[in-house]
Amino acid sequence: MIQAPKGTKDILPEDSYLWQWIEETMRNEAALAGYSEIRTPVFEHTELFQRGVGGTTDIVQKEMYTFLDKGERSITLKPEGTAGVVRALIENRLYANAQPTKVYYLNCPVFRYENPQSGRLREHHQFGMECFGAPQPTAEAELIVLLINLLNKLGLSGLSVNINSIGCKKCRPNYYKKLLEYLKEHSDELCPLCNERMERNPLRVLDCKEEKCGRIAKNAPLILEYLCDDCSEHFAFFKQLLQSSSVPFKVDPFIVRGLDYYTKTVFEIIMQTDREGLALCGGGRYDYLVEELGGPDMCGVGFGLGMERILMELKNKNVPFPEAPKPTVYVVNISKEDLPSAFSITRELRNSGISADCDHLSRSMRAQFKFANKLNVDYVLMVGGDEAERGAARLRNMATGEEKEILLSDISEYILNGGEK
RNA sequence: GUGGGUAUAGUUCAGUGGUCAGAGCGCCAGAUUGUGGCUCUGGAUGUCGUGGGUUCAACUCCCACUACCCACCCCA
Numbered sequence A: 001m002i003q004a005p006k007g008t009k010d011i012l013p014e015d016s017y018l019w020q021w022i023e024e025t026m027r028n029e030a031a032l033a034g035y036s037e038i039r040t041p042v043f044e045h046t047e048l049f050q051r052g053v054g055g056t057t058d059i060v061q062k063e064m065y066t067f068l069d070k071g072e073r074s075i076t077l078k079p080e081g082t083a084g085v086v087r088a089l090i091e092n093r094l095y096a097n098a099q100p101t102k103v104y105y106l107n108c109p110v111f112r113y114e115n116p117q118s119g120r121l122r123e124h125h126q127f128g129m130e131c132f133g134a135p136q137p138t139a140e141a142e143l144i145v146l147l148i149n150l151l152n153k154l155g156l157s158g159l160s161v162n163i164n165s166i167g168c169k170k171c172r173p174n175y176y177k178k179l180l181e182y183l184k185e186h187s188d189e190l191c192p193l194c195n196e197r198m199e200r201n202p203l204r205v206l207d208c209k210e211e212k213c214g215r216i217a218k219n220a221p222l223i224l225e226y227l228c229d230d231c232s233e234h235f236a237f238f239k240q241l242l243q244s245s246s247v248p249f250k251v252d253p254f255i256v257r258g259l260d261y262y263t264k265t266v267f268e269i270i271m272q273t274d275r276e277g278l279a280l281c282g283g284g285r286y287d288y289l290v291e292e293l294g295g296p297d298m299c300g301v302g303f304g305l306g307m308e309r310i311l312m313e314l315k316n317k318n319v320p321f322p323e324a325p326k327p328t329v330y331v332v333n334i335s336k337e338d339l340p341s342a343f344s345i346t347r348e349l350r351n352s353g354i355s356a357d358c359d360h361l362s363r364s365m366r367a368q369f370k371f372a373n374k375l376n377v378d379y380v381l382m383v384g385g386d387e388a389e390r391g392a393a394r395l396r397n398m399a400t401g402e403e404k405e406i407l408l409s410d411i412s413e414y415i416l417n418g419g420e421k
Numbered sequence B: 001g002u003g004g005g006u007a008u009a010g011u012u013c014a015g016u017g018g019u020c021a022g023a024g025c026g027c028c029a030g031a032u033u034g035u036g037g038c039u040c041u042g043g044a045u046g047u048c049g050u051g052g053g054u055u056c057a058a059c060u061c062c063c064a065c066u067a068c069c070c071a072c073c074c075c076a
Helices: A013-032 A046-054 A058-062 A082-091 A138-154 A172-185 A192-200 A202-207 A211-218 A229-244 A307-316 A336-351 A365-375 A385-389 A408-416
Strands: A043-045 A065-068 A074-077 A101-111 A123-132 A159-165 A249-251 A263-271 A278-285 A300-306 A329-333 A356-358 A379-383 A392-397 A403-407
Touching: A013 A101, A013 A123, A013 A138, A013 A307, A043 A046, A043 A082, A046 A058, A046 A074, A046 A082, A082 A101, A082 A123, A082 A300, A123 A138, A123 A307, A138 A159, A138 A229, A138 A263, A138 A278, A138 A300, A138 A307, A159 A229, A172 A192, A172 A202, A192 A202, A202 A211, A229 A249, A229 A263, A263 A300, A278 A307, A300 A307, A329 A336, A329 A365, A336 A356, A336 A379, A336 A385, A336 A408, A365 A379, A379 A385, A385 A392, A392 A408, A403 A408
Parallel strands: A159 A249, A329 A356, A329 A379
Antiparallel strands: A043 A074, A065 A074, A101 A123, A123 A300, A159 A263, A263 A278, A278 A300, A379 A392, A392 A403
């Protein structure tokens, strides 16, 4: 028996219509804010992620699906959405258009080789948005407001927005020096991993979940206190925008994102569950990424939202879902001889825009009714018998049990009028 | 990558070292030969996760592997 590879999941009809509903809600919300869809390849040259995401991140070091193709090119299945979009922006010279460039991607497969568990697959799907060429924090504020609206529309509440600023090229070197000094003083109290990574990227230590490291991190110098004037102003304006939009937020000076490209604003949207906060979404500003990948000096802001996690939380919270799609009419053949006319009536109903189905198993009438009941159809149309001789068929309303003989020529109109005629 | 748990019918799960095995739900059929939901009756289905070992005998004990679930790590 061949199984789906570890960490992958089939999306079955019982769920696929929910995905479609979530996708539609996302599309509408993105379109309201002037974002258009972009679709980029599932795989890219490995170098894109090494340069974009950062060679020292865990993602690049141990979580990428990388392989050589038949032309000996190193290929990687995308581990996140932004790098590919930036590559496309540069390659297709979207930066030459009037700015900003606002794009979103939907249901984008993302791959990370790690140990799967609930809400964490090796292949998962993201909804993401990116706004290029917009240096003002209205860009990130707009994304957060949009996200809150989107999640509320889907039925999720109890969200918390955590924000932070991690500075820019100007303010970071100074801060890193201070932080490293502090960390070195306490190096014997930090976990081995943190001792290793503090040289590489001292910010990561602040994000460590080890209790002792957390204690050290709590008293560490905060980057917020070392921001340059430009970054402080940016952050202050950003907070002001969130306040005036009535978005409740919390400054969490310990947010450090797992990707190296972020600058200034970083944010996370956390779902408060019974267990603990689950990150539904993470994002931020990346003012150097476009240039680092060979494009012009152009800033960007964006986020990625895990689609599986959204659906998981919707189910956990028992959020009311839209009704599953179903045919309106099931066409029953009274006897086997009536199957051809049942088939052609079904076809005609569909041509009139009415979703309909008929028997394909040559089942008894009773079995057809049972099946129609399982499909949860509104009507059953019985084809054959005396009614057929009169050019009519019997239509049963499955909810009320009412039956009515109707001329075949009138059936579509009758159903389209909601049964009143 | 590390640790813990699980693996038996479509599904949720029982079960005992000794005739290769059950229940609820679901599925199919009949009661109701032109009619669903309720009820009743009957029926089908399993290489008991894979491979090896112990034993006269293994679904049951041991080992390995794989997958799933959970936690750590990290994140979406």
